[in-house]
Amino acid sequence: MSFERKDPFTADYNDVLEKHSDDRDTEYVDRQEDVKEEMPAAPEVEAPVYGFADGISFWAFSQRGESHIKNGLPCQDRCAVKMIENTNFLVAAIADGVGSCALSDLGAYIAVHAAINYLESALLSDQEDEFSIPKAEDEIIGDLLRGVMKFAYDEVEKAAVEMEQLLYSLQSTLTVALYDGSTLYFAHAGDDGIVVLREDGMLKLASARHKGEEASSVFPLQSQNTWQFGKVEHTAAFIMATDGVLDAFVRNAAEKNRIYYPFIEPILTQFPKTVEEVKENCLDYYEYMAGKDYRYTVTDDLTLAAVTNQNRLCERILPSFSMEEWNYKTAQYQAKVFAALYPDAQEQHRFAQHRQQQEERQKSRNRKMQNSFDDDFENVQKKEKKKDYQDYSDWEEKNDDLFLIILCFVFAVAVIILILFFFF
Numbered sequence: 001m002s003f004e005r006k007d008p009f010t011a012d013y014n015d016v017l018e019k020h021s022d023d024r025d026t027e028y029v030d031r032q033e034d035v036k037e038e039m040p041a042a043p044e045v046e047a048p049v050y051g052f053a054d055g056i057s058f059w060a061f062s063q064r065g066e067s068h069i070k071n072g073l074p075c076q077d078r079c080a081v082k083m084i085e086n087t088n089f090l091v092a093a094i095a096d097g098v099g100s101c102a103l104s105d106l107g108a109y110i111a112v113h114a115a116i117n118y119l120e121s122a123l124l125s126d127q128e129d130e131f132s133i134p135k136a137e138d139e140i141i142g143d144l145l146r147g148v149m150k151f152a153y154d155e156v157e158k159a160a161v162e163m164e165q166l167l168y169s170l171q172s173t174l175t176v177a178l179y180d181g182s183t184l185y186f187a188h189a190g191d192d193g194i195v196v197l198r199e200d201g202m203l204k205l206a207s208a209r210h211k212g213e214e215a216s217s218v219f220p221l222q223s224q225n226t227w228q229f230g231k232v233e234h235t236a237a238f239i240m241a242t243d244g245v246l247d248a249f250v251r252n253a254a255e256k257n258r259i260y261y262p263f264i265e266p267i268l269t270q271f272p273k274t275v276e277e278v279k280e281n282c283l284d285y286y287e288y289m290a291g292k293d294y295r296y297t298v299t300d301d302l303t304l305a306a307v308t309n310q311n312r313l314c315e316r317i318l319p320s321f322s323m324e325e326w327n328y329k330t331a332q333y334q335a336k337v338f339a340a341l342y343p344d345a346q347e348q349h350r351f352a353q354h355r356q357q358q359e360e361r362q363k364s365r366n367r368k369m370q371n372s373f374d375d376d377f378e379n380v381q382k383k384e385k386k387k388d389y390q391d392y393s394d395w396e397e398k399n400d401d402l403f404l405i406i407l408c409f410v411f412a413v414a415v416i417i418l419i420l421f422f423f424f
Contacts, residue, residue: 043109045062045063045064045075045077045078046062046078046079046080047061048060048061048279048282048283048286049061049079049080049081050275050278050279050282051081051083051275051278052272052273052274052275052277052278053083054083054088054181055181055309055310055311056083056090056179056181056307056308056309056310057272057278057281057306057307057308057310058081058083058090058092058278058305058306058307058308059081059278059279059281059282059305059306060079060080060081060092060094060240060282060303060304060305060306061079061282061285061286061303061304061305062075062077062078062079062094062242062301062302062303063075063077063286063289063290063301063302063303064301065244065295065298065299065300065301065302066295066299067299067300068300068301074105075105075301076096076097076098076099076104076105076108076172076301077094077095077096077097077108077242077244077301077302077303078094078095078097078105078108078109078111078112078113078303079092079093079094079095079112079240079303079305080092080093080112080113080115080116081093081305081307082116082120084119084120084123084124086124087123087124088180088181089119089123089178089179089180090177090178090179090180090181090307091115091116091119091120091123091176091177091178091179092176092177092179092240092305092307093111093112093115093116093174093175093176093177094112094174094175094192094240094241094242094303094305095107095108095109095111095112095172095173095174095175095190095192095221095242096108096172096173096190096191096192096242096243096244096301096303097171097172098171098172098173098218098220101168101169101170101171101172102169103160103163103165103169103170104169104170104171104172106159106170107156107159107169107170107171107172108172108173108174110152110155110156110159110170111152111153111155111156111172111174111221112152112174114151114152114155114156115148115149115151115152115174115176118147118148118151118152119144119148119176119178122144122147122148138231141178141185141231142229144178145176145178145185145186145187145229146187146227146229148176148187149174149176149187149189149221149224149227152174152176152221153221153222153224156170156172156221156222167222168222171220171221171222172190172220172221173189173190173191173192173218173220173221173242174187174188174189174190174192174220174221175187175188175189175190175192175193175194175207175240176188177194177238177240177307179235179238179307181309181311181312182233182234182235182309182312183231183232183233183234183235184196184206184231184232184233184235184238185229185230185231186206186207186229186230186231186232187227187228187229188207188208188210188227188228188229188230189210189219189220189221189223189226189227189228190210190218190219190220190221190243191209191210191211191218191243191246192207192240192241192242192243192246192303193205193206193207193209193240193241193243193246193250194206194207194238194239194240195238195239195240195241195246195250195259195264196232196235196237196238197235197236197237197238197268197313197319198232198233198234198235198236199234199235199236199312199317200234200317201317201318201319201320202319203259203261203319204257204259205250205257205259206230206232206238207228207230208228208253209243209252209253210223210226210228218243234312235309235312236308236309236312236313237267237268237306237307237308237309237312237313238306238307239264239267239304239305239306239307240303240304240305240306241303241304241305242300242301242302242303243300244298244299244300244301244302244303245289245298245302245303245304248260248263248297248298249263249264251333254333255329255333258326258329259319260326261319261321262321262323264306266281266284266285267281267285267306267308268308268313268318268319269318271310271313271314272310273310282306285304285306289302289304
């Protein structure tokens, strides 16, 4: 199985135009605060997990980011994905600890594993009732998803109490997915995301980024009134990512969440049939994202999870993507950002453009005038040449007549002289 690396478009400027439009009175957390305390850490980041069952392939991994390595900080991302035995469900969860919180790595670990354990327990306990998504009402699934978020919240709070720490210290995001091979249900809190490919070829960001007014702030799991719940039918595949990865291939809301498809294309166009092939696909991404090229622009912790239904992928329509259109829209957005950041410079730039346009128009007029002058001069020359030729022709014709007259006169004189000489 080959893997063609295609770098995502990574922003190198602040998303100054994206604002949190919700008026809810929820406190957000600033990621830029620097909190260092001696606290127990979460277990080490798990190795990549992968599997293949009933035509569904899945894999997930988290990596410690370059900025955390440089500053001696633990990986604050966590993920898990699991096919629940004896059911037709797959469950997945990702979390990203809030950078300013001393125990956020532990909070993310607890939230992810609490969510997986809760869903597994709920699904297995309902087997006797033949519980399944197709037979269940959306309301039941909604209760299940609200339950998993509340349980994860409670487990994190319980750990904080046991360690005699503030709940604030363990804050993290949390995104949970429940998939039966066709319908995707999800619960979400924070700025992570789920990108979904439907069978009709539609590729979209299903979740919202719950950020505060500052670019580096986020509404975490603990902001309960920002929780989001959703459903996407006819799902052929979905990809989950924390913000370190998501922001690198999905643009912000101001750019309508445009998705850089080449980055995830190998996930959606390769069809592994064995666990080993799924593992190979997973490690391709794992090694690429651990490499210098990717980490040169993305320094945050990294989490990526992919779930694909091979049967539905074979029948799906490929998403349409144009690199030319991508670059054009990117340039448009950069111009808007430049105008917002540097209005004076933008005005000077517009004035310079206006001056340049005026100069170009003046040059164009000068060229037209010169061309017109050249044409007129050429026409005058042609007319003069024609007149000279006509004058010469007229002069030549007059001279011919005069020569004939003189010749006749000489001939007449000669005849007269001969006659006189003959008679006399």
